[in-house]
Amino acid sequence: MAVRANYIAGMLEELAPRSLAEEWDNVGWQVGDSQAEVSAVLVALDPSPAALAQAKTVGAELMITHHPLIFRPLKRLRLDIPAEALIAQFLAAKVGVYTLHTNLDNSPQGTSAVLARKLGLVETTVLSPSKRQQLYKLVTFVPPAHIEAVRRAVTDAGAGWIGKYSHCTFQTAGTGTFLPQEGTTPFIGEIGRLEYTDELRLETIVPAERLGQVVEALQAAHPYEEVAYDVYPLVQKGQAYGLGCLGLLPEVKPLADFAQQVKTALSLSALAVVGEEDKPIGKVAVCGGSGSSKVHQASSAGADVLVTGDVKYHDAQDAALLGLALIDAGHAGTENPLIFMLADYLTRRLKRHDVTVHTYCAPDIFRLI
Ligand SMILES: [Zn+2]
Structure with a gap:
């Protein structure tokens, strides 16, 4: 099954969050339709005319590049200026371009x-x-029968890493109280009665770029209608x-x-x-x-x-x-290896989908004569 282009962009965001890019850079979507169905992807260093020709040959609807297609803000799009005509060619061919540039340079996996x-x-x-990576402490309160499901969901979504240890959490037992109001359908208790219930306080650590996914996973796995959770910014920082x-x-x-x-x-x-x-x-x-x-x-x-x-x-x-x-x-010589890393990463992440990943390595512009 083909996937939407934005689904692939989300996977790349996990590898190199856009927040890591330099302020002067232009990363992420360059051209194209983020909702387009994608059956083939081309990974290339540059969104060049040769890479576009390759994308058309292999039927790629999406090109992932290291260097941006649009670097300076555009004030017009003229077909008699080669760099601007190239943007129009990508649009005409319906090949989207998504860029990971300085966010990938600054990434520890980049x-x-x-x-x-x-x-x-x-x-x-x-x-x-x-x-340095911003870290948060996530605290939630879970009925004991659901503690393992919630722990598994948040740690699988990226919470609980301390150095090379994963799934790090801490839990303590206590009593939660709540009074369900009109219009609720409480998992425990009944409307209008103050409830005292056994709960476990579960706490773990979450890096900033995973916080959204972890909170989503928490809400999906937690049995309560209204999930009680707190997010505290931490003074200590994560990896450089x-x-x-x-x-x-x-x-x-x-x-x-x-x-x-x-x-x-x-x-x-x-x-x-x-x-x-x-x-x-x-x-x-x-x-x-x-x-x-x-x-x-x-x-x-x-x-x-x-x-x-x-x-x-x-x-x-x-x-x-x-x-x-x-x-x-050389510039391309030292960057070409990342094309294969990106292709491997996407192939692994897309293995359950019917999407083929192709690579295009930039030939060095300079020739030795
Ligand atoms: Zn470069």
Whole structure:
């Protein structure tokens, strides 16, 4: 069974909430009908004419891209301006575009985490944390016979994670009171009589991006007509969000060997490298896309090398002065791995639906001659 485009957008929102995007960015829906039926999806780095041709070939009604189709606010749509004509072509072909850009870059499962995994890094952390996850305490009151169903519903919806422990909750027994008014159909008690009933106070922790789904799951699983629950903002924060990733190689190796490893892992024909070939590389910073502004942060974090794309000449000079090796593996080269991660994620999430997921990898615009 095909699904509506918005259903797929909701799955992507769980992976990279729009709240993680930079203020200047334009993420989410770019063009299209969020209610359209989707039977095939194309995942691409750019909403390019070539990717649109591929979408038409495979019959994709929806394209998921990393880079936005509409970046600056539009004041008109002219067919004699190539970038604007491209938007019209997507509309004419009825191919919707949904973008995950800096929200995916800032996500702990996003652009740089995928690159770090591709390069075999272990013990990874965020290179440049800019935000921390907002956490809430959810408290509800449940009749004992329904406690397991409610606990299961809220924790399956994403509540109760503390580090690598899931399904963390706490419960205490007590007595609830309520007086059903005219027009109610109480699960326990009767209209006009003050009821005293055994209840369990169930509490758990919920990250901000899961709060809506958890409250919905609570209300669906709880037997009461009116579910009593409280949501408290917490002072302590959850996991870090931000650009780049820092990690370790399982064993130290010379820069020349590590550069070869990067080339093979990313299927590239060439790389630009700054640093001595025999420099030992153990701690690695990566930033998918355009990350040469992270040279100083990578150096102060103790990285031996920074792997990124779009390296500017003067940033390369800074790296050399700091004694930080630098590998420019290209913007598309360092971001293409996330296309496969997104495709895998959607394939897994859509496995009960009849939706095919295709990938389109951006060829590098720059050719080596
Ligand atoms: Zn990019």
